[in-house]
Amino acid sequence: MGTSEASAGAAACTVLRLAGRDALGLLHRLSTASLADLAPGQARATLFCDFRGRLLHRAVAAVTGDSAVWLLRDDAPAGELAAYLDRHVFREDVRLADLSAGRTVRRVPAGGGTPAPGALMERDGAPLAAAAEPGFVLEVRAGAAHGDAFPPAGPLAEARRIRAGLSRHGHEIAGDFNPFEVGLAREVHLAKGCYTGQEALMRLVTYRSVRRRLVLLEGEGAPPAVPADVTRAGASAGRATSAAPGDPGWVALAVLAHEACEPGTALAVAGAGAVAAIRPFPVERPPGLP
Numbered sequence: 001m002g003t004s005e006a007s008a009g010a011a012a013c014t015v016l017r018l019a020g021r022d023a024l025g026l027l028h029r030l031s032t033a034s035l036a037d038l039a040p041g042q043a044r045a046t047l048f049c050d051f052r053g054r055l056l057h058r059a060v061a062a063v064t065g066d067s068a069v070w071l072l073r074d075d076a077p078a079g080e081l082a083a084y085l086d087r088h089v090f091r092e093d094v095r096l097a098d099l100s101a102g103r104t105v106r107r108v109p110a111g112g113g114t115p116a117p118g119a120l121m122e123r124d125g126a127p128l129a130a131a132a133e134p135g136f137v138l139e140v141r142a143g144a145a146h147g148d149a150f151p152p153a154g155p156l157a158e159a160r161r162i163r164a165g166l167s168r169h170g171h172e173i174a175g176d177f178n179p180f181e182v183g184l185a186r187e188v189h190l191a192k193g194c195y196t197g198q199e200a201l202m203r204l205v206t207y208r209s210v211r212r213r214l215v216l217l218e219g220e221g222a223p224p225a226v227p228a229d230v231t232r233a234g235a236s237a238g239r240a241t242s243a244a245p246g247d248p249g250w251v252a253l254a255v256l257a258h259e260a261c262e263p264g265t266a267l268a269v270a271g272a273g274a275v276a277a278i279r280p281f282p283v284e285r286p287p288g289l290p
């Protein structure tokens with residue numbers, strides 16, 4: 001069995017370090033992205049699903065110069081993900097340490113001084129910044145979540161995330177959705193070999209069975225409390241999963257049936273009223289298909 005060195009404190013972010021010769025192989029066979037070729041100085045986002053292909057966790061995997069593998073995320077504590085990984089370690093050489101306490105992870109826009117897409121910046125064997133999603137970087141700093149490491153995230157940061165169509169744990173990353181419904185097809189490799197949920201995800205693509213997609217909604221007034229039902233002609237069309245002030249009005253992410261996603265469709269969100277604008281995010285093709 002692997003050994004877990006999880007810290008007792010639960011931070012609002014995840015900083016997990018996996019060491020041992022089988023660490024990268026474990027993540028490759030458990031998660032959706034192809035990670036076997038991840039080299040020191042590289043970072044890649046990956047998903048953890050159940051057998052139905054429903055979402056459990058999302059994290060950025062990064063390899064430091066000492067060949068340790070790190071899992072980073074800014075939107076959930078490490079406990080459940082660490083326990084999930086530890087349950088799947090049997091005879092492998094994997095040592096898991098939860099180093100979230102005393103660190104803060106924040107998603108910030110990419111810019112000058114940030115790593116190139118797919119790259120990791122580190123110092124003394126610890127990650128500083130990982131670029132694993134379009135236009136944004138995960139920065140890791142020492143300090144409490146509301147201390148000097150970063151100013152507290154506010155509504156503007158949440159609105160920026162929503163407008164970019166980026167998922168958040170407990171909102172779009174939830175067991176009610178599969179990766180294709182929330183715009184994460186790019187993080188699902190369908191030809192890398194078996195992993196939990198791979199067969200279900202392949203069937204969804206093969207039989208064109210993905211019935212919902214991610215859209216941006218805009219409206220007037222105060223944002224709705226989420227989750228919130230979205231209706232079309234009085235019938236359910238899906239669910240708003242994230243919302244924030246949009247200056248003016250509000251912006252929201254929603255997972256809607258395909259037929260409700262066309263611009264100009266009359267929609268209403270519970271607690272917020274009529275939708276003023278709909279913008280579907282592009283449907284991406286998962287890697288690994290012929």
